[in-house]
Amino acid sequence: MLRVHDLNAWYGPSHVLQGVSFEVGMGEIVCLIGRNGAGKTTTLKAVMGLIARRRGRVLFAEEEILARPAYARFGRGLAYVPEERRIVPGLTVGENLRLGLIATKRFRAAESEIAAMVALFPRLGERLDQIAVTLSGGEQQMLAIARAMIAGPRMIMLDEPSEGIMPALVDEMFALFARLKKSGTTILLVEQNVERALEIADRAYILDQGVIVHEGRARALLGDAAIKERYCSV
Template identity: 70%
Template sequence: MLQISKLNAWYGASHALQDISLEVARGEIVCLIGRNGAGKTTTLKSIMGLMDRTRGSVIFKGKELLQQPAHIRFALGLAYVPEERRIVQGLSVRENLRLGLVASAEKKREAELIGEIAMIFPRLAERMDQEAVTMSGGEQQMLAIARAMIAKPDLIMLDEPSEGIMPVLVDEMFELFRSMKAQGTTVLLVEQNVELALDIADRAYVLDQGAVVHQASAQDLLADDEIKERYCSV
């Protein structure tokens, strides 16, 4: 579904990504792991078209997207949940969900899709008319994921979804990811909790200083204490 080849990205003069290559097949959960500053978030932003300067190839469902703006990538079925969530202050949970459909062909099914989201996220169902920013951090993260899911993307990219969230909600969130995979959703995941991420993933890529330094099945990486210690501690 997604094929990245020799992807480079820059922040000003800083060469942040150096020839990143990776693949995500339909229905997979693939993790990007590595220390802070390794280039994981920059990789997701580059795939989504949110970096000013990039070079290489981003092929999604057979189409080259490198020169396409983010809204075109979204319309083609690519979704991104950034680390900072971007919940809109002053809007209710329901209104934030509706924002996920603004540029979607699914907009005419708004009521039906919000109903489906309410079934998947019972915590949000109880808070539909509550101002979204008054919820807990974990509930806001669920809303950010739900807002991306509501437009039925083919691939969803998640950046550090468990950061700053109570353990009980983290467990609930990762059960959701298992359910998404079982229903055929394709996921590219950046996650600080390496063992939890690898436990639900099919494969993983290890990044260090803007480059892929290792790739393997998730189970092989779970068993490799040296790789985890060397590249995955914060």
């Protein structure tokens, strides 16, 4: 589904990503692990086309997309939920959801698409007419994910989805990720709760100072004492 080869990215003179290569197969959950500042968010932004200076290859569904703008990547079925969520102030939950359909052919069928999201996120269904920024942090995160999912992407990239969320909603969110995987959605996950991420993931890559330093099956990494000591306490 996604193949990244020798990806380099810069913020000004800082060479943040230095030859990053990884793959995400169709229907997989793959997590990207690393300490703060390792380059995880930069990797997602570079794959999505949100960083100006980058070099390498990014193939999505066998198509080279590195030179394509972010909106074109979204149009090809690649969705991204940033850590900061970007809920639009002044709009209701339902209106925020409709924003995910504006650039698609599904906009005319918005109500049926919203109904599908409500089935996945029952909490949102109870709050469709509520101003979205008044939701709790966990509910706003669910809205951000639902807004990305409503257009039916083939793959979704999630950046720290459990950040600042109460434990009960974290459980609900990870259960959702497992359901999305069963439905065939491909997920690339950056997550601070490393143990929970490895429990649901198929494979994982460890990023350290802009370089992939280790990769393996998620269960194997979860059982590796040295890996757990270094990264699961992040």
